[in-house]
Amino acid sequence: MKHFLFIFIALSFSLFGNAELASVSVDSLRCADLLFLVNNKGNAITAVTEGLDQLPIDHVAIFYTDSNTHTPSVVQADYEGVRCGTLQSFCYHDIDTAACFVVVGRIDVPFDSIQSLKNALSHLGKPYDYYYLPDDKEIYCSELVQKCYRSRDGELVFKPIPMSFHDKTGTITAYWRDYYARQGLKVPEGEPGSNPGDLSRSDKIVILGELRK
Numbered sequence: 081m082k083h084f085l086f087i088f089i090a091l092s093f094s095l096f097g098n099a100e101l102a103s104v105s106v107d108s109l110r111c112a113d114l115l116f117l118v119n120n121k122g123n124a125i126t127a128v129t130e131g132l133d134q135l136p137i138d139h140v141a142i143f144y145t146d147s148n149t150h151t152p153s154v155v156q157a158d159y160e161g162v163r164c165g166t167l168q169s170f171c172y173h174d175i176d177t178a179a180c181f182v183v184v185g186r187i188d189v190p191f192d193s194i195q196s197l198k199n200a201l202s203h204l205g206k207p208y209d210y211y212y213l214p215d216d217k218e219i220y221c222s223e224l225v226q227k228c229y230r231s232r233d234g235e236l237v238f239k240p241i242p243m244s245f246h247d248k249t250g251t252i253t254a255y256w257r258d259y260y261a262r263q264g265l266k267v268p269e270g271e272p273g274s275n276p277g278d279l280s281r282s283d284k285i286v287i288l289g290e291l292r293k
Contacts, residue, residue: 102289131277199228
């Protein structure tokens with residue numbers, strides 16, 4: 081009976097762990113907070129990366145308040161490239177609200193939030209990096225954070241990590257092998273980079289909870 085109770089509690093936590101997240105209001109957000117997108121459908125990215133509490137996190141955006149309109153906004157690198165938009169548009173138009181929700185992370189170490197945001201905005205208009213390569217000609221979502229967030233001394237807040245395109249067995253998945261093969265490219269396994277799931281687990285971030293829309 082004790083073993084059954086333990087298994088039931090473990091399964092309940094696994095299935096309903098999202099309920100443990102606190103609710104975060106828009107008014108409590110700060111410039112340079114990170115907005116992690118949890119995609120409950122999962123995809124090729126979440127299959128080879130690990131998010132906070134094993135949540136399927138496949139995107140990250142940066143929160144800021146537009147200095148001209150005072151509108152809650154985001155800057156992000158997505159399939160349209162590096163761009164700005166309102167937080168409302170991000171929450172209701174950019175994502176599948178039926179399958180996704182947003183978790184808020186806040187940098188928990190000293191850093192220059194203003195300069196970090198300026199760094200991110202300096203990449204506006206660059207195309208999205210569909211191949212997750214380490215150069216700056218094109219940018220993907222977590223790369224925008226990893227390369228732009230700096231300490232007051234100009235040091236990177238988040239060091240690059242080896243890129244992961246492999247499953248839990250250590251095997252590069254068929255999806256990514258085929259994806260790069262179609263372009264005549266080698267899978268950049270182990271190349272320096274980042275991913276949104278890893279960022280969400282960083283000890284330099286505190287997770288505040290789920291954004292209340």
